[in-house]
Amino acid sequence: MVRRLRGRAEWRFFGVLVRADRRLGVAWWVLLVVRGALPAVFAVAMGWLVGAVQRGEGLGAPLGLMGTTFVLLQVLTPVHQAVSANLGSRVSAYLNDALAKACVGPPGIGHLEDPELSEDLTVAREFDQGQTGPPMYLNVDFVAGSLVELVGGIASAVVLFGFTWWAPLVLVAAWSATHWLLRESGVWKDRNTAEVRAAQRHATYAYELAVEPDAAKELRLFGLADWTVRRFTERRRRLFELQYAATRLRERPMVWSLLIVVVANGLVFWALGSAAIDGRLPLDRLVVFAQVAIGVGMIAFGGLNWALDGAAAPVAAVQRLEPAMAPAGALSTGHRPAGAGPVEIGLRGLRFSYPQADRQVFDGLDLTIPAGSSLAVVGQNGAGKTTLAKLLCRLYDPGSGTIRVDGNDLRDLDVDAWRTRVAAVFQDFLKLELPLRDNVAPAGAPEADIRAALADAGADDLADLDTRLATGYGDGTDLSGGQWQRVALARALCAVRQGAGLVLLDEPTAQLDVRGEAAIFDRILTATRDVTTILISHRFSTVRHADRICVLEHGRVVELGSHDELMALGGRYRTMFDLQAQRFTAEVDEEGLSYDTL
Structure with missing residues (x-):
């Protein structure tokens, strides 16, 4: 019983x-x-005052208690509201800090892509945005106000015991019955079911489509503005319907509640009246007991109200995520030093699948990448190209098989030390709202290395190093997609100058034109000639420049060799190359420039 209680979201919130x-x-x-x-206390003071008047005693003490109580009733409410607002903000900060640590702490990223954790992650991440309920600072105040009513009702019941033992029990039972009768089901669970949480996600997603800039162009271009608003309205209405259904009043329970409350209060006030008429209850005590009998009714308006659901859900979600994320994103601990210089990589019998996925991405992958060489990886979507980059960055560990680096199992290397030897540019590369200098070298680097990396990436004339790359600041600026990609490339090239021995490029120049991409990649190969480079790209104008090309299909290497060797082989690579080359059969483009990059 106690264990179940301590496991409830509401207990965790408090x-x-x-x-x-x-x-x-x-x-x-x-x-x-x-x-x-x-x-x-005010009811007691009132009775004291009446008694003092009847007996002709001094009125200073009872008036002083009444006045003090009255002032406190007026003053403590706004004070408590201020404390609740500040405490709610602190709770938000506490939860956000805990979530950030839980997300960033594990060395892998499996916990961020695990479907079983996604629901809690959504609740924990978005609880204070006001879309799925009031923000935390309001929730804490709402909960406080409701509990004040509950405590007030209980305090009144305690005083009422001075009249007779059964009166407070009858009133507490009657008013408490309203909490059970007037609700379709308890607030403990029905406002936080999987169906409600799913409705919250759908409503939030529709809202983000409407207000986020990423979707703005297509929404207008394809005439989806009305559709988006309608979708948001429908999803929010569905959410409200589900939330209302969890606590809605029912006609029959309302009648029963009124009947129970009327009968219970009738019995108590009949007893009070009879005792006063018979002279068994003096006027001062009658005043006190009549007031507290009415005060017991606060129990019906207090308790664990709807706001507690919205406040407790993120607390419970974060506390569930903290122990779950660590093992989901865990990697085996390695202690070997990572070495220095270009790395040799050997994949043997590699098998891997993502969390909760049935399909094997790799099914016995074998591949050797000599130190200091460049390898291009091509294949259809879903062939495992980006997954290979994640495994080499050790964001995941393989299910079976080995990844050997300079003869050592990658899992035996210290993970932080290994990552200092890896520089990577992913398709969804990082864009920091920081100066250009910090975007190229977030951990810091000599200015000469930063400028050289920008030059190697063809980005030396984008902006001053101290210019903030965000338009939301007075001195900021924004970059095009292609310019941002050059900055991301410069970040990897700067890491090479700081000692990285492996460069992973996952579609690093997808937003550049064909000629620009080929020219940039030639410069990248020059800048990384002393390290091992792996390029993932769909553009054969780029991959042909690599020392060797690997064709992945169904989790295995189906072809491996230089561009000329694979073209002569006439296999899968030749087919893909010829299909892409057909788009460039013209000798010049509309600007009169030659298509000589293929």
């Missing part, structure tokens, strides 16, 4: 309040209890 900020968390609870007790 536990994280003090961990996020101890002083604010303690203050939040103290203010909550004090605010909840004040209505009962």
